[in-house]
Amino acid sequence: xxxxxxxxxxxxxxxxxxxxxxxxxxxxxxxxxxxxxxxxxxxxxxxxxxxxxxxxxxxxxxxxxxxxxxxxxxxxxxxxxxxxxxxxxxxxxxxxxxxxxxxxxxxxxxxxxxxxxxxxxxxxxxxxxxxxxxxxxxxxxxxxxxxxxxxxxxxxxxxxxxxxxxxxxxxxxxxxxxxxxxxxxxxxxxxxxxxxxxxxxxxxxxxxxxxxxxxxxxxxxxxxxxxxxxxxxxxxxxxxxxxxxxxxxxxxxxxxxxxxxxxxxxxxxxxxxx
Numbered sequence: 001x002x003x004x005x006x007x008x009x010x011x012x013x014x015x016x017x018x019x020x021x022x023x024x025x026x027x028x029x030x031x032x033x034x035x036x037x038x039x040x041x042x043x044x045x046x047x048x049x050x051x052x053x054x055x056x057x058x059x060x061x062x063x064x065x066x067x068x069x070x071x072x073x074x075x076x077x078x079x080x081x082x083x084x085x086x087x088x089x090x091x092x093x094x095x096x097x098x099x100x101x102x103x104x105x106x107x108x109x110x111x112x113x114x115x116x117x118x119x120x121x122x123x124x125x126x127x128x129x130x131x132x133x134x135x136x137x138x139x140x141x142x143x144x145x146x147x148x149x150x151x152x153x154x155x156x157x158x159x160x161x162x163x164x165x166x167x168x169x170x171x172x173x174x175x176x177x178x179x180x181x182x183x184x185x186x187x188x189x190x191x192x193x194x195x196x197x198x199x200x201x202x203x204x205x206x207x208x209x210x211x212x213x214x215x216x217x218x219x220x221x222x223x224x225x226x227x228x229x230x231x232x233x234x235x236x237x238x239x240x241x242x243x244x245x246x247x248x249x250x251x252x253x254x255x256x257x258x259x260x261x262x263x264x265x266x267x268x269x270x271x272x273x274x
Contacts, residue, residue, distance in 0.1 A: 019072035019073055019074045019080070020072070020073055021068065021069050021070070021071065021072055021073070022042060022068040022069075022071040022072075022073060022079065022130075022134075023067075023068040023069045023071075025073065026068060026133060026134075026137060030170055033170040033171070034077070034134075035171075035174065036171055036174060036175035036176065036179070036180075037212075038077050039134045039135070040179065040183070040208065040211055040212055041077065041078075041079070041212065042071070042073065042077065042079040042134065043079075043130070043131050043134055043183070043208060044205065044208045044209065044212060045071075045078060045079030045080065046066070046071050046079050046081055046127065046130065047127060047201055047204045047205045047208055048205055049079075049080065049081040050063065050066065050081065050123050050124075050127060050201045050204075051201040051202050051204070051205050053081075053087075053123075054120040054123070054200070054201050054202075055201070055202060057089075059089040059090055060089065060090060060120065061084075061087050061088070061089050062087060062088050062089075062090070062118055062119070062120055062122055062123055063081065063084065063086070063087050063123050063126075064086040064087055064088060064118070064122060064123070065083060065085070065086045065087075065104060065107075065126070066081070066107065066123050066126035066127050066130060067104050067107045067126065067129070067130065067140075068130055068133055070082050070083045071130065088118060105140070105141060106129060106139070106140025106141040106149065106150065107125075107126040107129045107130075107140055108125075108126075109121070109122040109125035109126065109195070110125075110193055111125075111193065111194060111195050112125075112195075119195055120200070120201070121195035121196075121198050121200075122195070123201070124190050124195075124198045124199065124200070124201060124204065125190060125191055125195075125198065127190055127201070127204065128151070128186075128187045128188070128189070128190025128191035128198075129150060129151070129187075129191060131183060131186065131187040131190065132150050132151060132154055132184075132187045132188075132191070133150065134183075135166065135167065135168065135180070135183055135184060135187065136150065136153075136154065136166050136167065136168055137168030137169070137170060138150055138153065138168075151187075151188065151191045153166075154166050154184070154187075154188065155188065158184070163180065163181060163184060166184065167180065176211070178211075179211035182207065182210070182211055183208075183211070186199075186204065186207050186208070190204065
């Protein structure tokens with residue numbers, strides 16, 4: 001928040017963010033498939049952003065609508081959380097807020113939905129769904145062949161066979177087995193039905209960092225060394241160029257994706273872990 005030097009008017013100044021949403025990369029073709037390392041970095045970015053909202057903001061902020069369309073990725077694949085239209089703040093004297101449940105189908109914390117008691121663990125649940133999407137490439141709710149919720153599908157697959165059965169096929173087996181196991185365990189921990197059984201976002205960040213030991217020294221936004229960079233006129237996805245040029249149907253590729261919400265382009269305040 002800044003104050004005009006002459007007018008005395010307070011203004012909220014946000015970083016200009018040209019970006020595609022995480023959901024775009026989850027449904028895009030193989031040419032734009034994210035690597036396993038990129039996926040872990042993006043998960044860490046989102047986790048650190050939520051940790052900041054929960055632990056560093058005064059009062060604490062619950063986003064309430066954490067989902068892949070609300071995670072933006074810049075040209076260096078740095079993830080930032082956007083769209084704070086449903087967010088709520090509460091002070092340290094309260095452990096929860098009593099409010100009508102709000103959120104997006106598939107990401108909504110079942111305990112919050114049942115009790116109307118909003119806590120920071122509501123965001124933890126939604127983050128767990130996002131992490132499962134990152135791992136599997138599946139949407140939160142899909143047909144297989146009947147309607148299934150992603151956490152249940154993952155648990156069923158693991159119970160019947162190898163953990164490899166849940167991995168996004170676009171990864172082509174290019175991933176570290178130990179970090180995959182850890183990521184799946186963490187995601188399922190985040191989506192426990194009881195909020196008390198879920199980790200805090202600080203614990204989530206700590207666990208994610210164990211699979212990226214160089215994360216503290218490999219900050220792309222600080223070092224200037226991108227993980228992957230598009231040329232605006234040649235390699236950038238056509239949909240991205242349409243978004244920048246202002247073409248109204250730029251989001252058309254989302255309409256048939258099977259996801260419940262493809263509109264992730266937000267001009268809201270953005271929080272990132274980096």
